[in-house]
Amino acid sequence: MKFAASLFSILLFLNGIMLTFQYHVFSDQLSEEDRVFNYDQEIEVIYRKGKLLVNHHFTDLPQDNVKLIWPTKSKKKACLLDDVKSCERLNEQLTQLKVGDEEKQSISYEIPISKKGLTSGEILRNIFLTLQNGNPVHTQVHISDETKSGGQWFTGLQLVGQKTLDLVDYSMYSGYGAVTDLYWQKQKLKTVFENEQVTLYSDKAISKDLKTDLKDFSLEGFNHVAIMQSSKKNSSTRILFTPVFNVGSIEKKIVMSQIGQQYDFVSNNNWLPIAVASFISGKEIGSDKAHEITQIVNKYMTNEQSIAWKNSLIAQKGEVISPKVLDKLLSKTLDLQTSFFEMNDNDRTEIAPLLFEDSRHVYLKDNEDDDAQVIFKDGRIFYKAVPVLNGLGYEVNKGKNGLYIESDNRNFRFPMTESFYVYNQKRYNIISQPFEKFGDDYYVEEAWLVRLFLVDVEKSDDKINIAPSAILN
Numbered sequence: 001m002k003f004a005a006s007l008f009s010i011l012l013f014l015n016g017i018m019l020t021f022q023y024h025v026f027s028d029q030l031s032e033e034d035r036v037f038n039y040d041q042e043i044e045v046i047y048r049k050g051k052l053l054v055n056h057h058f059t060d061l062p063q064d065n066v067k068l069i070w071p072t073k074s075k076k077k078a079c080l081l082d083d084v085k086s087c088e089r090l091n092e093q094l095t096q097l098k099v100g101d102e103e104k105q106s107i108s109y110e111i112p113i114s115k116k117g118l119t120s121g122e123i124l125r126n127i128f129l130t131l132q133n134g135n136p137v138h139t140q141v142h143i144s145d146e147t148k149s150g151g152q153w154f155t156g157l158q159l160v161g162q163k164t165l166d167l168v169d170y171s172m173y174s175g176y177g178a179v180t181d182l183y184w185q186k187q188k189l190k191t192v193f194e195n196e197q198v199t200l201y202s203d204k205a206i207s208k209d210l211k212t213d214l215k216d217f218s219l220e221g222f223n224h225v226a227i228m229q230s231s232k233k234n235s236s237t238r239i240l241f242t243p244v245f246n247v248g249s250i251e252k253k254i255v256m257s258q259i260g261q262q263y264d265f266v267s268n269n270n271w272l273p274i275a276v277a278s279f280i281s282g283k284e285i286g287s288d289k290a291h292e293i294t295q296i297v298n299k300y301m302t303n304e305q306s307i308a309w310k311n312s313l314i315a316q317k318g319e320v321i322s323p324k325v326l327d328k329l330l331s332k333t334l335d336l337q338t339s340f341f342e343m344n345d346n347d348r349t350e351i352a353p354l355l356f357e358d359s360r361h362v363y364l365k366d367n368e369d370d371d372a373q374v375i376f377k378d379g380r381i382f383y384k385a386v387p388v389l390n391g392l393g394y395e396v397n398k399g400k401n402g403l404y405i406e407s408d409n410r411n412f413r414f415p416m417t418e419s420f421y422v423y424n425q426k427r428y429n430i431i432s433q434p435f436e437k438f439g440d441d442y443y444v445e446e447a448w449l450v451r452l453f454l455v456d457v458e459k460s461d462d463k464i465n466i467a468p469s470a471i472l473n
Contacts, residue, residue, distance in 0.1 A: 036133045036318065037062045042140040043128060043179065047118070049147055052111040052182075055080060056129050059104050060137075066097040067132035073111055074129070080106035118149060120186040123236050128180060136178045143182075145169040154183040154226045156238020158199060159191075177223035181236040189228060197222065198250065202229040206245055213247050219281050221314060222258050237261045255281045266322040268345050276321060280313055292351050293344060297330065300354055309333045339373070343439025352439040353377065363465040364391035374464060375443065377436075382443035385435060388466060389444070392453060396442070403435055403442060412452065423452075 039062075044055040057080075070077065077094050079087040089100040090107070097105060111127045141155050146168050157173035164170075173179075189201035193214055200206070225238045227250060232241040237260075240253045259277040267273075274290035277283075279298075284291055301309060312329045319325075323341035331337045336356040343352035355375045362372035364387075371387035386396050389405060397404045402415040413422040416437075420429045434448035450457060454469045 036135045037064075037066075038135050038137045039131065040138045041136050042142075044142045045144070045182070047143065047145045047147060047149075049117065050115040051113060052124075052127065053108070054111060054128065055106065055108050057104070057106045058131070061097065061103050061105060061131075063099060063101060065099055066134065068095055068097070068107075069130045069132055070094075070109070071111060071127050071129065073127065074109040075112060077107070077109045080108050082106060117147065118151075118184050120151065120184065121232065122184075123234060123239060124182045124184075125236060126180050127182060130178070130180075138176060139174070139179050141173040141179055143171045143173075149184075149186075150188075151184055151186040152188045154201075154228075154239050155179050156181070156224065156226050156236075158194070158196070158224055175224045177238075179238065181239055183236070183239045192245075197224055198254065199224070199226050200229070200245060200250070201226065202245065204229075210245060210247075214250075217247065217250070219251065219254055219283070221280060222254055225254050225257065227253060251281070251283050252285050255283065255285055262317045263321045264319065266320055269347055272321065272323065272326075272341075272345075276313060276326075280310060282310075289344075289349060289351065293341075296351065296354050297340070301334070305333050339439075343441075346440060355438060358464065360459070360461075361463045362388075363463055364388065365467050366465060367391075372466075375438070377438075381446040382436065382438075383446060383449055383466075385442040385444045388449070389453065392455065392466075392468070394453070398442075 038060065040059045042057040042059075044057075046053040046055075079090050079094070081087065085102055086106065089097040089102050089105060091098055094107075107129060109129065111124070113124070139157060141157060143153050143155075145153075148164075148167075148169055150169065153171050155173045156179060157175040160172040160174050162169075162171040187203070189203055190205070191199060192202045192204075192206045193200040193211060195214075195217060197218055223238060225240055227240045227242060227245075229243065229245055230241040231243045235241050235253070235257055237257055240257055242249050242253050255277040256273070259273055259280070263273070263276065265273050265276075269289075271290040271293065274285055275293050278285045278290060278294040284294075297309075298306065309330065312333060316325070316329070323345040326341040327339050330340065334356075337359050338354065338356050340352070340354045343355070355377050358374035358376070358381075360374070361368055362374060362383075363369065364372060369387055369391055371384065372391070373384040373387075375382050375384075385405075389396050392407075394405050394407045394410075397406075399413075402413050402417075405412040405414070411424055414433075414435055415421070416433065416435065419431070420427050421434065422428075432445075434452060435442050435444050437443070446457060449455060449466075450469075455466050456469050458465045458467075
C-alpha cells in the first residue's frame with residue numbers, strides 16, 4: 001500500500017499543476033454575465049460488494065445559499081469532518097449549504113448496487129451529488145475497486161493513471177466539466193486514439209487514414225468524452241458508443257450527446273437540437289432539413305453576426321430552447337425581426353424562407369391585432385392572411401380547389417397553382433399570385449390586399465392601420 005500512496009501522491013501533484021494552469025486560463029474566458037456559479041470538485045469512489053462509497057469534495061464555493069441535489073439512490077448521507085469548520089455551512093437536513101465564508105465542503109454518501117456485483121456493460125447513471133445552478137469547472141475522479149473485479153472503468157474524463165495493487169485496483173481521471181455517470185465492463189479495450197477532447201477505445205486498431213483524419217480533430221466548446229466501438233445504444237453524456245469509427249460519426253456522437261444534456265428542447269420535431277448543435281459546433285450534422293436551415297441562416301449573416309449568434313446560443317445553456325426562443329435570439333443578432341424557426345417547426349421537408357417582419361403594431365379598424373403579422377420578401381410586403389381577413393369580415397378556408405375567402409357579399413377562390421382567381425363566380429387572369437404560403441400560414445401581398453379587399457393601409461412610425469376603403473363608406 002506504500003506504493004499505492006506514493007503513486008496517488010505523484011498523480012495528484014502532476015494533475016494539480018496541470019489543473020492550476022488550466023483553471024486560470026479557463027477562468028479568464030468565463031463570461032461575467034454567467035448566471036451560474038463555478039466550482040471545482042474531487043470525487044473518491046470506493047467499490048465494495050453491494051455498494052459504492054463516495055467521498056465528494058467541493059472547492060471554490062460561493063458565499064450564498066447553495067441547494068444540494070442528491071442522487072435518487074443515495075444513502076447514508078453525511079458531512080465529512082476535517083476540522084471544526086468542516087460542517088458549519090451544511091444544514092441539519094443536508095439539503096443546502098448556508099450563507100458563509102467557507103469555500104470548501106466534503107460530503108459522503110453511498111450508492112447501493114446489486115450484491116452480486118457490478119453488471120458488465122451497465123451505465124450507472126446520475127450517481128453523483130450536484131449543486132443547483134453550479135457549474136463544475138474541473139473534476140477529478142478516483143476509483144478504488146476493493147473487490148478487484150478487474151475490467152475497465154469509464155467516466156468520460158481523461159484517464160490520468162491506473163494501477164493494480166495488492167488490495168485494490170486504482171484509477172484516476174481528470175478534466176473539465178461535470179461527471180454524472182460511471183461505466184464498467186469486464187472486457188478491457190485498447191486506447192486507439194486520444195487527444196484533449198476524445199478518447200477512442202476498441203478491441204482492434206484503427207486505420208492509419210483515420211488516425212491522420214483525427215490528427216487535428218477538435219470541437220470548440222465541448223467536454224472530453226470516451227467513445228467505445230460497440231453496437232450498444234444506451235450512451236450517456238460523456239460515455240458514448242458507436243459501431244463504426246469515422247470522423248463524421250465521432251463528431252455527431254459528441255455534439256448530440258452533450259447538446260441534449262445542455263439544453264431543454266421544446267419543439268414538434270427533432271431538427272431543432274440538430275440545428276443548434278450545427279450552429280454551435282460549426283459542423284454539418286444530421287438531417288437534410290436541419291442542414292438546410294443552418295445553411296440559410298449562416299449564409300445570411302456576416303462573420304461578426306455569426307460569432308454573436310453562436311455566443312448567444314452558448315449563453316442559453318441550461319435554459320429552454322424552442323423555435324420561438326431561437327427567433328428572438330436571431331432577431332436580436334440581425335437587428336431584424338423574424339419568425340424563421342417557428343415557420344419551420346413542422347414535419348414537412350419544405351423549408352420556409354428567412355423572412356423579416358415589420359416591427360410596427362398592426363391595427364384592424366383602429367383595434368390592435370397581435371396576430372396580424374407583416375413580413376418582407378423580395379421587395380414585396382405581405383400580411384398574415386387569416387387574422388387580417390377575419391378582422392375585415394371574411395372567412396378563410398383551404399379547400400381541394402384552392403383557398404376560399406368569403407363574406408356575405410364577396411366570395412373569392414384562389415387556386416394557388418394557376419394564374420387566375422375567381423370572384424363571385426367570374427374568373428380573372430393574374431400575372432402574380434396574391435397569396436403565398438410560408439410555413440403553416442398564408443400571406444396576402446399588400447397591393448393585392450388593397451385592390452381585392454378594398455382597404456386603405458395607413459402607416460406611421462409606430463403603427464399600421466388597415467381599414468375598409470373610404471369609397472365603401
